[in-house]
Amino acid sequence: MNKAFFKSLMTTQLPIAWIAGVRLNQWEENKVSTKVKFGFLNQNPFKSMFWAVQGMAAEFSSGLMVNAKIQSSGEDISMLVIGMQAKFLKKAVGKIIFTCDQGEEIEAAIREAVATKQGVMLTVKSRGVDEQNDIVSEFEFTWTFKVR
Template sequence: MGLSAGQFNRFTFFKLPAAWWTGVRVRSISEQICTVTVKYGWRNQNPFNSMFWAVQGMAAELSTGALVINRIRDNGKRISMLVQNNNANFSKKARGKITFTCNDGDLIQAALNKTVATGEGQTFWMRSTGVDEEGTVVSTFNFEWTVRIRK
């Protein structure tokens, strides 16, 4: 298996400092599921007494992207990844500790296999759902990832 939760958190400190400083942390990762948390506070607030939408987006994107990174590392090929599209829905003010979970790890390998076999870029959508401490959904993000062989 690729990077651990702790290794991803060190990665965010050096490569995604905005995520790290706003409190975004990987809590667990497996081949199928990644969980990322962020706690509402002064560094990530908006003027409406909730978490800024972009901080939620960073946490949600990391929960999907960490799965992609690990699958690419395990694959051993030189493959690039990039978010091509995304959309989000906000259903409740995000306060307290918000947990973003992506369960779509199974979608990645087929796209990687096809891009390696054909040399053509592949896209796939992954979803991350953010819930508060009561288990209420506060936001849902969808990311369209594209992967391709590096030249």
């Protein structure tokens, strides 16, 4: 994954996230981060970032890694978010970076789904931090994996 491919994916598959300002920040084998900058198009009436924009950026940080791990497994596996929880700890203004660093756990869940041919659920966390490195929000996404 690189920034050009991410832009292509976003503008063709989910343009609302691109318009809201969701961008790829960093890609590593077991850690993916996205960023979004507070602005006119993603604000709420309280002069902070709308919670759904934070949710999109957070989901992408986990979902991109989930998709990459499925592709590298070589198996035909479905992936789906079946649950989400969020905590909002500080007003989201400025640039917010959402990071998911659970690549190894995602890989293990995919291996389990392949080995057992059963659906496997995994809750993955994405934490959003501001430019002062303060946590502004935390999202937990429950992903399910199943071999088709």
